[in-house]
Amino acid sequence: MNVHDPRATELDARGARFARVDTWIFDLDNTLYPAATDLFAQVDAKIRAFVMEALGTTPDEAKRLQKDYYRRYGTTLRGLMLEHGVSPDGFLDFVHDIDHSVIPPDPDLVAAIRALPGRRFVMTNGTRTHAEKVTARIGLSGVFDDIFDIVAADLLPKPNRETYDRFLHGAGIEPTRAAMFEDLSRNLTVPHTLGMRTVLVVPGPDEALGREAWESEGADAPHVEWVTHDLAGFLAEVNPAARQIAPEID
Template sequence: MDLSHIDAWLFDLDNTLYPATANLFARIDVRMGEFIARELHVDADEARRIQKDFFHRHGTTLRGLMDEHAIEPSQFLDFVHDIEMDVLSHDERVKTGIASLPGRKFVFTNGDAAYAERVLERLGLGAHFEAIHDIHAMNYRPKPEPGVYQDLCRRYDIAPRRAAFFEDMARNLAPAKALGMTTIWVDNGSESASYGADMDAIDIAIRDLGGWLETLEL
């Protein structure tokens, strides 16, 4: 697919800029379960059920906790992101490939900026992105809420038809496609990656971001 017209490159963070095999999110998953068990006074099995139910019904566990239990966002985010990142490492193919992309680059994540900055630093990518559009900037409305994509484009003066969006969660690509973005599914086997997906909203499907960037000609 010809991508020579793209001048804004948008990347999801977790399981997109690093491989799902790193399994970093498993550590966050454990912390989410601990938070729910503590705050809602339930056992681990019930906490797990609530967590997955909120993810599927609200888009994120955080949104479910906010809507149904009035949990303060920073309280949750600070707790679940307090993890070690030793499973992450530099991938020179990703670093070189992103650095070589012509135009502006952004991180677009349902996580928060403080956490994203730690991940990017660990990956050696901190210097390559103009901005991180995080869950706070989205007013806690997670992808795939259509309005947050429009807000991102307005905030950074991005023309959707000149933008490409990389995401491991296929269902999060549909609103980007509806705006006219080129959509790239990083199909690397992450949990629920194809849950609720509209395959017609995917322009390009790749398995390995670094390998694909190496072959990209612009």
């Protein structure tokens, strides 16, 4: 007797949505490593110190401006440039001069990403050097075809549409055959509009994080197709090379 397995049906339907994907695009921070690693807390502290020095503010005012600019402009640096004419020189090197050793190796994620068919990219609002250090710690050195960083974006961060267009055009990516993985819902709005598969990577149920409230919003937004707190497991489930998948469902 055949027993119907609802989960198997859901996995088949999910897998079918990825059947045509041949380009896999990953955000970096809090996406390729667990947010509970809290690496970004180091960056956060360095950004605040830079704001204090550049604007001559108190710690509380520096924090307020930092968070306000990050939310409104995509990066604090963008806000400093537009609102105060602050030169970007030295900012990126300073804020990414941190201890990357807190990131543990992740052999399961390495295996899952290596097994993906087609091309693989990192698209980050951080720097290439920072991304290379992060991916090296995870065990992903040499796995990605390229890293598109904030310098390649001409300092215009996600979620600006121009930045996605610049990345896609430069890499020759057909968005309807691509999937995007992000930890911020708002950064998936443009990818969804362009026809990408969109996956929001969230903290696990037992991870207590000091994030801004807005950073955790939008998991149920229409532009978010899937939500997962297990990136390696999700990739293994939807990998077309590892599954017998029906034609894509529109």
